Amino acid sequence: MATIKKGILERLNAREVVIGDGGFVIALEKRGYVKAGPWTPEASVTHPEAVRQLHREFLRAGSNVMQTFTFYSSDDKLGNSTEALKITGTQINEAACDLARQVASEGDALVAGGVSQTPSYLKCKSETEVKAIFKKQLEVFVKKNVDFLIAEYFEHVEELEWAVQVLKTSGKPVAASLCMGPEGEMHNVSPGECAVRLVKAGAQIVGVNCHCDPMTCVKAVKLMKEGVEKAGLTAHYMVQPLGFHTPDCNCQGYLNLPEFPFALETRSLTRWDAHKYAREAYKAGIRFIGGCCGFEPYHIRAVAEELAPERGFLPAASEKHGMWGASLEMHTKPWVRARSRRDYWEHLLPASGRPMCPSLSTPDT
């Protein structure tokens, strides 16, 4: 069946919506398989059933992309986390590819091999050394024949350019995604300039992920698009934001919020927030729309449901979900029945139940 699937570029060229998946490390931390701090993906080897299950939930929710659970799985990052386990980065990456492929083959999803920023870059290692790390990861992805590649969660556009330059050698489509808001990348490179550099480096898809909330990320991608178009270039656009409301976080992202990473609950998106996000991203011309940390399967389902009119179909998980609360129609209490309509949920301003807590925080620095 995989052989007849359309590739990522075919889909995007046809202006189809491609729905990404959500955040694995935050979800699996709560499920007991990832340690906050290191955030490494050894569960691909040690607890494959847990990783597989999360892939399946995203697939059911409508994801067209099974991103290999290989976040932070370069050898320079894994270090102590997996040493005692005697697991290598290559083992993790291979196992992750197999899990993603297995689930992707159960539906209409592609496998994307994923790389992320490296400690080596931050330690000022040379371009050669950093590229060698990406090359090693790429070898696994080529061997396992992933459908395309995503270089995601990069704070520095220079390192991301290097990653793209390595990944494009495979001949597979490359998506490149930075962590940034509309102010641009940390060293004050504007979103437009970042996008142009990434396209020139060889990325066919560019965008942002993590660090900021949905509306902030969409704004940043809009600026990328403007920059690319102004430069007379073309690209596809992706966005995979936080599943949290973070209007108070500065350009360094939600890591600086006092609630990170163990008290973010109150900031979580509702499914209705995810609806609004999906519409906004679509209107901005973005066609690869997914999520990052905090995006759970039901948020992805909401994205798929919001864009069902455009796509013409609902995801599998919608068999267990009435659109806009429709499943409450038969409730015995009339005031709960009254919640079975779009207007209700679209306008609800949910209370926190925490009157001792503020609405916004001051970011740490």
Add this chain to the structure above:
Amino acid sequence: MATIKKGILERLNAREVVIGDGGFVIALEKRGYVKAGPWTPEASVTHPEAVRQLHREFLRAGSNVMQTFTFYSSDDKLGNSTEALKITGTQINEAACDLARQVASEGDALVAGGVSQTPSYLKCKSETEVKAIFKKQLEVFVKKNVDFLIAEYFEHVEELEWAVQVLKTSGKPVAASLCMGPEGEMHNVSPGECAVRLVKAGAQIVGVNCHCDPMTCVKAVKLMKEGVEKAGLTAHYMVQPLGFHTPDCNCQGYLNLPEFPFALETRSLTRWDAHKYAREAYKAGIRFIGGCCGFEPYHIRAVAEELAPERGFLPAASEKHGMWGASLEMHTKPWVRARSRRDYWEHLLPASGRPMCPSLSTPDT
């Protein structure tokens, strides 16, 4: 291995802490396997891997009780939900027992067969008719040889008495749990009186679950305990509250809050809230401590970690969790490292990121 496990009463008689599990319907709704509204558990048959995975996560988090995923699985409730699927309540109940037993056998957990309130009671069916429903469910539990029985999520003490009377005929230990706060059951029966009636009906363990937040539920169980002791009786106590902050909900519980069931995110407990709850429940003399709707595996892990000093051991999932944020100790940013201590998380007042939203709601009626 199951043969050498201590039974529920042995544990409670020895004043051991027994950790319950969390809420299946809310968690599986988000994962895509339960429909809000009907809230029925046919996934035990249709998607056993998803149910098994959630059991495993709770087991890893420290649960000593695998409650069969048989909520609302009486034939009079299942009705339309499963008709089209040609699945009977008995099939669901059998499959649920098998899943719970399989995972329980992987660790130190018991299987509890679960029954909940019936539509028949609300429709004023006779005691005979209602008891027949519980009897039919009990037959499966007896056949599958569960370790004990829990009658949970009852709004009316009379129906719960009937359930207890049926369940106790099996000779297995019976736990009975009402949905109520400190004001008592809906028809104004006080917690103390409820508890006395349930003990007299044959329950060895009594308590409350769902509908109210942790501190409210603990208060209600305290009143049950006082009532039982005043009556010269003895019992064990259980509490399985919501994983949501609901100080604004009235005695009919969180169903009346405008956010139920699709915008409860902001009300979710943090793991630190779960710590406080576990301590409070323990201090109140409650020894069967778990969760209901909104309790995710990491909340149960927090309960197990809070009570680790008393119990002498940590749950399996703690291998992926530093106590009190310890895993942030090695973070590169000093202000994130500063969060790797108990004092920080115990006193944090998390912001909602939603300045347009209120702190409390007015319950619907």
Add this chain to the structure above:
Amino acid sequence: MATIKKGILERLNAREVVIGDGGFVIALEKRGYVKAGPWTPEASVTHPEAVRQLHREFLRAGSNVMQTFTFYSSDDKLGNSTEALKITGTQINEAACDLARQVASEGDALVAGGVSQTPSYLKCKSETEVKAIFKKQLEVFVKKNVDFLIAEYFEHVEELEWAVQVLKTSGKPVAASLCMGPEGEMHNVSPGECAVRLVKAGAQIVGVNCHCDPMTCVKAVKLMKEGVEKAGLTAHYMVQPLGFHTPDCNCQGYLNLPEFPFALETRSLTRWDAHKYAREAYKAGIRFIGGCCGFEPYHIRAVAEELAPERGFLPAASEKHGMWGASLEMHTKPWVRARSRRDYWEHLLPASGRPMCPSLSTPDT
């Protein structure tokens, strides 16, 4: 003109609404004439124009009672506050009577001589000693021929009984008001019992003031009324609550809130809150309706406007105030014009503009 005014009891016996005034010490602290901490009323002597002006504003707003500005003006309380000024309590009380009379004579208002709790009682002075203090104050009120007497701001019902016993010797009507919520007075005397004791001591009007917010105070007075009626007695009822929202303060009142006394702004009632309060008090059968700390002239005007249909007239200050925002009708901006209606202001949930601040505080103790 004063000779033809109806007395306080005539009015209340006729079931007329008598509107009290607002809080002098908090208002004059902001205007620069009272020191927070001592809260003494020497401004009656040192800055009579400021005290007179505030009386006038309340009169214009609809007050029927000019309470002499003699709060805390017993010699044992004044002590250091006025020593350097060489002003005696008697001088203050006399000046205050003159100011109240002057303004009362400008409209339909009565003069009420006011006494409040004494440090002597708290220092366990004898009944004789405490009563001597009230007697000394009463002498001034008799000499200045006030229309009736109010013993207000008492935390202990026993001391208030003593005050009533002294004041009634004058033959003038006596109102007695405690600081308490529905839980009753500090030593756990219920509102009902307090009221009965005060009526038996000789008060014709009983009620509560200060310490709690409007709805809380109304509840407490309701309980007083129930107690009096159950005892087969009769009385009139008064309520003069805080002009602040204090749902989070415990029985010791708003002094224990962290914001007291210099950061209470965010808790201030709007005029619309005052409307609701007035209606609620009226419905509870209370006919002497005023305010205490935080009640500004415009709050009193709102009380008068809310009860205008029952009374048949508006206060003088309403010439400068359109009911329910009517004066915005001619605004040039259509969205401001849209605010010129009752429905708008009744349902508005005003934002604090302070997203870093919580909704509720934990009282200090």
Add this chain to the structure above:
Amino acid sequence: MATIKKGILERLNAREVVIGDGGFVIALEKRGYVKAGPWTPEASVTHPEAVRQLHREFLRAGSNVMQTFTFYSSDDKLGNSTEALKITGTQINEAACDLARQVASEGDALVAGGVSQTPSYLKCKSETEVKAIFKKQLEVFVKKNVDFLIAEYFEHVEELEWAVQVLKTSGKPVAASLCMGPEGEMHNVSPGECAVRLVKAGAQIVGVNCHCDPMTCVKAVKLMKEGVEKAGLTAHYMVQPLGFHTPDCNCQGYLNLPEFPFALETRSLTRWDAHKYAREAYKAGIRFIGGCCGFEPYHIRAVAEELAPERGFLPAASEKHGMWGASLEMHTKPWVRARSRRDYWEHLLPASGRPMCPSLSTPDT
């Protein structure tokens, strides 16, 4: 005594701090003498004692400027408001000058004649017609020999230029103040450009007032200063912001907030907010520091107290105010005594007591 007072420019040239007054229309609306909507100052004629009292409170609080209560008192604005009263604009302006002078002579304050924007400008009347209005007002100020002139509450820089051009013909110093935030004036003229135009028109003092909260206004004045300096010009700077927190209002100011004008209580500054504002304004190089709508006498006192170290003296009203809560030192309750220190009030995050209300609003448009 008035003859020996230093003039406004002498003070500012000497880098002295000149403290302005607060907002008359909002304060007098609450006191019952101004009607919201028209906001006209006929009380200068009809209730001089109320206007005089407010002047006195500001003087006591530390104001060095008694601004004539002549807001909106041009004939084209007064119209219906005063027609029935048979009072002319000239009568109001004359009375206002007399009141301001009387109180100014009681302390170290100057009289500033004030003009504000006109309906004629908004109705597109010609420059000649609009200037004629300012001329007529100026005649009174010249006749009454005010110390200097303030053209304040202008939304359009062009109209303000016209006003300045008229006022400077008197030979008296002229201050010119716009309603704007850092984004600039409504037609998108930047603060810097506005300031340059006003200086060129003849204003010796330029700044902003009303519409935005203190920190926003200070930011705007900083930009004005930068613009003036960049243009090689010199000026003095003034700021008279709202006494409300309005982070959520857009460039059209707080009129667009749903709470305007009858539910702004929760947004009121505390005195500690006023301290912060005064310090920030001083650090920005602004030396004429006052307030507008929402600034009450105690806020001005806080400004004077914050800058007492620089100025070397405290205002008269500080005899009734311990710095930083010092007057609570002798309180009987230890937890209230604990509030008698700077650190406490500087860091307090005051609760609203309104858990059903949001933190921020969406401005109307």
